[in-house]
Amino acid sequence: MTTATAQAFSNIAFIKYWGNRDNELRLPVNGSISMNLDGLFSRTTVSFQPSLPFDELIINGREVVGKGLERVSFILDLIREKAGIKMNAEVMSENNFPSGAGIASSAAAFAALALAGSKAAGLDLSERELSVLARRGSGSASRSIPAGFVEWQVGKDEKDCYAYSIAPADHWNLVDCVAIVSSSHKKTGSTEGHAIAGTSPLQNARVADAPRRLEICRNAILKKDFDAFANIIEHDSDMMHAVMMTSNPPLIYWQSATVEIFHQVREWRASGLPVSYTVDAGANVHVLCLGEYAREVEKRLREVPGVKDVLVAGVGGGARIV
Numbered sequence: 001m002t003t004a005t006a007q008a009f010s011n012i013a014f015i016k017y018w019g020n021r022d023n024e025l026r027l028p029v030n031g032s033i034s035m036n037l038d039g040l041f042s043r044t045t046v047s048f049q050p051s052l053p054f055d056e057l058i059i060n061g062r063e064v065v066g067k068g069l070e071r072v073s074f075i076l077d078l079i080r081e082k083a084g085i086k087m088n089a090e091v092m093s094e095n096n097f098p099s100g101a102g103i104a105s106s107a108a109a110f111a112a113l114a115l116a117g118s119k120a121a122g123l124d125l126s127e128r129e130l131s132v133l134a135r136r137g138s139g140s141a142s143r144s145i146p147a148g149f150v151e152w153q154v155g156k157d158e159k160d161c162y163a164y165s166i167a168p169a170d171h172w173n174l175v176d177c178v179a180i181v182s183s184s185h186k187k188t189g190s191t192e193g194h195a196i197a198g199t200s201p202l203q204n205a206r207v208a209d210a211p212r213r214l215e216i217c218r219n220a221i222l223k224k225d226f227d228a229f230a231n232i233i234e235h236d237s238d239m240m241h242a243v244m245m246t247s248n249p250p251l252i253y254w255q256s257a258t259v260e261i262f263h264q265v266r267e268w269r270a271s272g273l274p275v276s277y278t279v280d281a282g283a284n285v286h287v288l289c290l291g292e293y294a295r296e297v298e299k300r301l302r303e304v305p306g307v308k309d310v311l312v313a314g315v316g317g318g319a320r321i322v
């Protein structure tokens, strides 16, 4: 086959990945846990063509050159090397959510690219190999390959650094209500952010404590213990942003509406509504709740000043060929 189309969901990290022990290989300093976001996807078609003089990338109907194309060609090179082919490829990708705004568009995009690209090149990679390949494009993309609730292990080496499912999508009816406070492209992307994470004096403490947070979060998910889950994901998100804010140069992703939502969510939880927040490298707030409260949470978020829209996503499956 020389053409294949794959679809992968974005994911939201509950225990965050921030900082690499090897930037080129994207080997993280700590493990992470996430869930895939049903409905928020990238769909990517890769077609290897002997007549193409170079790789071409089209995202949401627009041709992309420069850094964006280089990152995609880098993954195509890894695929070409594995498959022993030399053809260039046309890559067409569509996202159905705002990109560059902390909804991990790169996670969905590189997971879909790894799957579509390897299939189009005639490879039949295992889930683990696909996770490793997707990781080279964007660390969090390793977690968009397996289904449902996913853990990405630090691993001993490059081949051992992959993500796997810890529970299927139907294990727990969690819903992510993403409060969009800004849909503009963030100024500092996560690749640059990872590279300066170690300049924060707080990063060592965050990393040293990661196994404890991973265990609490993993157990909370497995036991469906929302209280334990809520406390640990807020704590972990706050810790990552503390590192970001104290790195050199400092990164502040939050807007005033971001902080306003933190206060609201904690108030709602104190008054009996089971909700919790987490924020990636952007201003938007992912508000997690059980499925039965999603409508109420969405309604309340829409009333918070500064919230422009709310996306609602349940737990998604793994990357697949379409």
Ligand code: PMV
Pocket: 012, 013, 015, 016, 017, 018, 032, 104, 106, 107, 138, 139, 140, 141, 190, 191, 194, 279, 280, 281
């Ligand atoms: O995969 P990257 O390089 O876009 O990094 C993702 C970083 C966070 O979204 C902030 C955390 C995470 O674990 O997804």
